[in-house]
Amino acid sequence: MSKVNSEVKRHMCPESLIHDHDGDTFGFGDDLELNQFDGLPFSSRYYKLLKERRELPVWRARGQFLDALVNNQLVLVSGSARTGQSTQIPQWCAELCLSARFRHGTAVCTQPGPQRAVELALRVADEMDVNIGHEVGYRIPLKSCCSHDTVLRFCTDDVLLREMTSDPVLERYGVVVVDRAHERTLSTDVLLGLLGALLQRRPGLRAVVLMEPPPGAAQRLRGHYGGTAAALLCLEAPGPAQVVYAYHNNNNNNNSVAAAGGGGGGGCHSDDYFYSALRLVLEIHRTRERGDVAVFLASAQEVDVAHSILQRESTRLGADLDRLVPVRLCGAGPAEPPARDPTAGAGGGTRRVFLSSQQGEDLLGAVDGLHFVIDTGVEKRFVYNPRIRAYSEVIRPISQCRADVRKQLCRPTGKCFCLYPEGKALPAENAPRILESNLTSTVLFLKRMEIGGLGHCDFIHQPDPEGLMQALEELDYLAALDNDGNLSEIGVILSEFPLDPQMGRALLASCEFDCASEMLTVAAMLSAPCCFLAPPAGMIHEAHQCHRRFHHPEGDHFTLINIYNAFKRSQREPHFNVESWCRDNFLNPTSLETAESLRSELTEILSRIELPVSEPAFGTQTNTLNLKRALLSGFFMQIARDVDGGGNYFMLTNKHVAQVHPVSGYGPSSHKLGLPEWVVFHEYALAENNCVRTLSEISPQLFIEMTPQYFFYNLPSSESKAILQHSLERNASRNCPADLKPKKSLAVHREGHIDWCFKACVDE
Template identity: 65%
Template sequence: ATRGPPKSIDFTDDLEINLFDGLPFSSHALVKNQLVVLSGMAKTGRSTQIPQWCAEICLSAQYQSGRVVCTQTSRQQAVDLALCVADEMDVNIGHEVGYTIPHETCCSSDTILRYCTDDMLLREMMSDPFLEHYGVIIIDQAHERTVCTDILLGLLKDILLQRPELRVVVLAIPPMTDKLLSRYGSAPLISVQASTPAGVVHSNSGNKDYFFSALRLVLEIHRTKEEGDVVVFLASNEEVHSAYTILQRECTRLGAELGRMVPVVLCPVQGRLVPVQTEQQGATGCRRVFLSTQQGEDMWWPTESVNFVINTGVQKKLVYHPRIRANSEVLRPISQCQADVRKQLSGPTGKCFCLYPEDSKLSAENSPQILESNITPTVLFLKRMEIAGLGQCDFIDRPDPEGLMQALEELDYLAALDDDGNLSEIGIIMSEIPLDPQMAKMLTIAAMLSAPSCFLEPPAGMTHEAVQCHRKFQHPEGDHFTLINIYNAFKQCQREQYLSAKKWCLGYFLDHSALKTAESIRSELTDTLNRIELPISEPSFGTKTNTHNIKRALLAGFFMQIARDVDGSGNYFILTHKHMAQVHPLSSYGAQAHKLGLPEWVVFHEYTLSENNCMRTVSEISPQVFLRIAPVYFFYNLPPSESKDILQDMLEPDGASKQNDETQKATAVDSDANGGCAVVTPTYDRCVIQ
């Protein structure tokens, strides 16, 4: 069937008229339609004015259908927008307007408009699958194509059928708006016109030397003495930190007549962009140079001061490969969608320098993250939603079948599925815990791995001192145990108060905010486990029994991430996909390999295909314990290798022939509510959560 063009409503300028006070066309659109698509670039007020207008509509209906929630793709954006809107509405934050982000809630029973990250709204669906608390749901930044936003859009299509009174507003920019209109049929389109974009200057040369070209351009801009801050979009976090170091050095060589120039790193930390604070920020005659990656494109910029944007046109992304269960780092061009967003940041009087030719062929829209990520947690969540009565998720872009099969296989290995492919009791427990399924059995380790890295990068000339400080926490059993050492020492410092925790962290080159985040994550996990009445073992860190139990808990989740040193020199063979890797230089093993030697068998947390193919967060394991923990149906499906033969000999020392598949399965899986440890023999000790 064909349809006519979408009903279109145009607003000009940048929404200077407050929609909270009412605009007749937009109000009519939402009253008469369940779903409205709004097209608007950055700096149009879409994320502040539209939610206020929706709150007014709910207020006029006396909240009979519920209140308003607006999703964001980053934590910082959710907090900043809530603060801005509360100020515009002249109300107190946490009352009429609030926010919810991971590990932090600022809301009350009076909250009528709530900003939250898209993953938090998904978590809310665990207890309220049809989101009946809300009358209007606003999905902002849909063009960023995060996994959580795509799932929300897929599930909302079914929820709208179940709740005719619900209203949904999707905020995006072209070409995502075109895709949404073709998907939802008769939805009206509201177009918000931005002010005239900045002047754009393209480079005619290729962008092979984009990094140094960008830095040279920063210095040239500063020498012109034109006022305004500069935003530089680089490809990766490593490039951002390198640029910061170089610009800091160059700043000392600038003449006093040019004024101060201060580089500011915007670090992506768990969904936030954290600026490095400096004394010069905001000072008269001081130019800030913001250094960021693609995570900073749609953030809450100080747009009144930004006058120059330098767009390198490339980005480094991690792309997940289901077949080898690993990420690879790839350098690729940005999309035209990203380029358009960046052009808007400097406003009509500014300039945007694109370090690539104007005729470069950029992809039209952002690539969906759901096509490039490990979707095992996503499949676990969707299985939980099936129990709640929601139908199949209507994906905008359906995940690759290989990725779906690998996710289902991994959940099966973890005993999260029953024989019919539905969630088992263990799977339901895993879905309640806001972690990757593999980490659902280790509280402190999971908290430390889920938080940002706790290790600070030392200042120039202090690397040796930082290494010596970090060595004091190193544990002979491996990096996972080192993380527990650091966490326990941090907690002890807090209890004894012999030194402020911030000063203690600074003295040991540790990140205080990262450790506070880990503390918050662990507290939240403990509350979740108490709520679902799941027992937690008493901590007895340092004992042999506890060490053994921690390793068993690690293997219960990460039995697919086992490697063996094949030549005694640190060349590790990864059993699941036959790739070779080395231990990361910052690992405790990497630092003391010359003294203690490297373990033969290890379990690792993360492996990335890159120039050096390093494994991060590595601990020694016993192959005998691996054989007891790993599910039989996983072990016998391992690809052939010398390492597998060694394990096979341990399993069958007399060389007896393998049992048939039915016998293997009969001896394979026994589990309890505390861990679901699948083992090779019918007698074993049970795993508990620590």
Template identity: 55%
Template sequence: MTQRGCLVTEIEMELSSDAEKLFETNEAQDTASEDILELNQFDGLPFSSRYYKLLRERETLPVWGAKCQFTDSLIKSQVVIVTGTAKTGQSTQIPQWCAEFCLSAQYQNGMVVCTQIHQQTTVELALRVADEMDVNIGNEVGYRIPLQTCCSPDTVLRYCTDDVLLREMMSDPLLEQCGVVIIDQAQERTVSTDLLLGLLKDVLLARPELRLVVLCTPGSPEKFLRHYGNAPLIQLQGPEPCQLLYGSGRGGVKDYLCSALRLAIQIHQNEMQGDIVMFLATEQEIECAHAILRREGTTLSVSDVELVPVTLCPAQGDSLSFLLEESKSRRVFLTCTPTDELFWALHTIRFVIDAGVQKRFVYNPRIRANSIVIRPISKSQAESRKQLSGSMGKCFRLYQDDTSLPAESVPHILESDITSTVLFLKRMEIAGLSHCDFIDRPDPEGLMQALEELDYLAALDDDGNLSEIGIIMSEFPLEPQMAKTLLASCEFDCVSEVLTIAAMLTAPSCFLTAPVEMREKALFCHQRFQHAEGDHFTLINIFNAYKCTQDGLFSRVEPWCEENFLSLAALQTADMIRSELTEILKRLELPISLPAFRFSREQQYTNTVARDIDGLGNYFMLTHKHVAQLHPLSGYGFIQMAPQYFFYNLPPSESKELLQHILDHGTAAPSKGKRKGQSTNSTPPIEEQTHERCSIQ
């Protein structure tokens, strides 16, 4: 071969090599271009780099392995039941898969609605899912909680509280705008959740295209399976079990608070890094634990790591959003929530201290009051709490290994005042849903009392159906008694005052609990607002003072609340509730009068329904012979009041005779057979005192 021929061959080889490289480069660019141009099916825009980062995190969740199984079940069945703990990712991923299902070419029947129990969890889940779906909150993903809506006509996935969805069913009983309804935390069996599960059974029959997904914890799906027949069950595998340690004391959980505090300090001094969750029973225990750990934490620093207590109470609207960042300190999360749902986004927890008890409000229809009951948690709750610590953590149970825990918690509908529930169901009869297939039917005695209460409030007609007043009452997001009071205020020209009272009673308590060293100062500040005629008027004073401070030229509302030991969040909530109630009155074209009622500080009430028995705040309730206590923040003091409703509805009895004597003479009548010299104010016999205790609020 000549030199020229060799040169041509080398040139051709180089050109061929360059062509191959160019082809590979173009192919790589095309592939990269396809990745860059991959469009989000929800908003039509290219995905951001954060989407792919979060996608890699999502694919590591335990729920991800069940995506195909879940999608197939959703296509073939109207009802799908999924069990898993908070750390499996079911509350964030399954709603997204349902949204994809609703947007598919084969199925376009509305949006996805996912219910939650706690308002703050509802908002935080919506924010997280919007981030994962790479869309803006309030557009394709939104949320709705009482007094706050963040949605648009483009919303395809919406988180909301279960009570909000119930109220929506009053105007849209078949949920025509929904393609999939997801009931999360179904094992908690709140009254609203049970109503939804009962009503949706008929809605599914009327709408074969509708899908229902029930999310619950392991150990609790049996009743749901029986309720919905042969629904497919998907069981998610959580993290590997952590190290489990039990208490060994003979006293069980009697002194669990001291044990829990001692254990938290020992963990901080001897264990590896990681946050602690401490499950207690009451807010008072949390307050005490917080004060002790705050005092001791500064002196217990280990390697410059401080022990910091953090209070999380769902009733007070505490949020985790500001706690998601990494912290150099070891945090002890103090909570009395029975569930683990507040901690779904926290991945720094390594230790769980479980007292094994919870506080429940149990309604007694015979005395028409709630009693506070401390009882064991269920096995399902215990297992869910254990999962929070992860496979590398430890769970300390402050009860013995052989302690008998109930299989599941008692449904709230069996222990609550169901007057509001019955009013709602009567309203749903008008809307076309005349039957609610309860998983657990309410107690007949409570049901009869609820009907009697509604009849007394004129909410029912002679046939037992809702009257015009009952229909109007159902429009208000209030207890029926308060709704009727608000309607009556229109007649007596005191709408403004009753609006304020209703809003303040519906919102969380506005009184802040001060540290021990500042209790006296806080009490003095609260007493400045007290009104001689009772706590309701005190609430009006506080709200009016708040509005005056808020409406000033230079608003000092935040420091004003701090100075007076009042909750700014609670007062803001009350203000929003009052505005909502005002709008409802305007929509119903009911008269709204200006403030016209004037309070007389000199008038004192002498009627009595409860008698002080020991001078220590214990009162013997004459209507049903139970011992009760005034709320610690009550301003009634020695003022004893008796609404005429209680007196005239008392059956003939010794109690009514005693009450009549007090009304006539101002003092209690001597008891029959009383020994000479015995005090008329003596403590009732022991057998009369051994009853449940309830709190007059």
């Protein structure tokens, strides 16, 4: 990575931005009364927040950071959650862009999750004394709050990657800030892998990578980018909270949870961490020591269960205690922390208990009043196995990096209870998701980047070769690659959709089979979170009866259309209330609203590339057949057969046997109605319940019609394949009915139009 030349350096760092020796000046002048971003006088709140900002540990390194950013294209910053790096450094980058009159572009800051991106944008706009959506904005999936005046944009990693499909070298931006790089999400790793090529293509571009300790991780990342070509800053961390371990490896209980005032959680082991954490919450509450509590559990499912238990237990507390309010930061419920009510409860206040897994960890950094942290020390991960094309649930210890982050969440006067032994050997860093994920969508994206001249991705950790080969094979089956292994016309169109390639291929085929309106609904509903809510105890039968009203005899894909159509019809009724309607039907309002937005986005994409969207015809026999054809065009690799009539489905691709998920219309409660022999399914997880989810009935003849021959003949040998082979030979020996004759593929049937779509996508 070459050092920026003197011309670029002069543009990026005019004299007005050079700090003086005491490091207390930052260009523009902090004492000016006019805001340099909107030209208006600063408000009194600006000066109040400025005083607080100056107390942050990152402020002491401001001059050092500016020197590094001026003299290096890449700056790595290592600091803990309470140093203020996530709010201050993006502002300084925006001021740098403004001082250069945006000669190289504006500033963008990426986040792993959408909620954190929105919260940071709101906080930074407040600190900069500007309006959200104008000078500071955000862009997350399905929602944008930006304008032409935006000089600092917060977005998720995947949103920035999607921008690169039309702007491979990010010409819009002068500084790219990658926050929370230590999380090692799939999108973050792809972005970090492309940074080197980006900086070489654009000498005027600056990149800043923010991560949390250990510093060794930042040093390794610096070495990955060439060592001397990247500057490294390590911020001084604030004092840690008091750490209390559940028990010692030497069985010395002098520092146990009980001895620390937390009660009797001192002997917990890995099999009872969940209930030990909840008991500890109640014991902390009974001590009447002030402050909110954060509890880290293994998964979102555990968060939901813990929320129900604490809600029930809170009604049994004594009248002399404060009100105990459990708050979900992930799971099926809302993720907005309620405002503190100082007058609630007989004890004179409210204690919030934030229940979170790793997914909600980011949201706790800005919570005021957090005094106690309970860390169970385990997390549930879904690890993809390319050999069986399925995810497995794995519960394992968290990394030392994540454990340190959680210890820093509460104030120095607080306490962090670790429900694992002191000195337990934890993995040093978070496991990269690129080593545990299905890479098909990633490979499709990188193939698209090759068209834009940015195909080389220098991964920090190289993906598993077996996973890469499986991804390439799947794209080949979907006709997304040509004979040379490059992206085909169909592949370019698939890369336009914010969907996995299989779902994108089904949506593309639906335009040929005149059922795009229905497939848009299916794609949106399956891409949104699950729309079914787990019912409270004692209401399982009522919930099942409500869900049965939407059930469609052809399968779960059709049931999802019924649910969405009912939701849309109810919206047209007077006095419609989405929360009430969803509560009455045991459905998730967030899921349905997300599906509605996603369906609109997909419709706009189809319109932009001029693919036809048919008029709704749901319920007709022709539409049902065509919808199954479209589904099989994308999901022919996910076919299963009931081998015994009892719901034991044999999957042809991996030769595993699975049950039907209970939420399905073909679930255990429906077995008496009879189960289809052949099904196409959307999802399979090799977990404790080992279930296939979202399945619809198909016929062997329809499967043979829609399946590429080269895929069919590569299927592993089995009794089910022999049945299909016999059916294929029988059909070949006689004339097939007209409606079962193989159709031309979309690439042939609409060759001229696909060529035009290909050119349009590349041009944009």
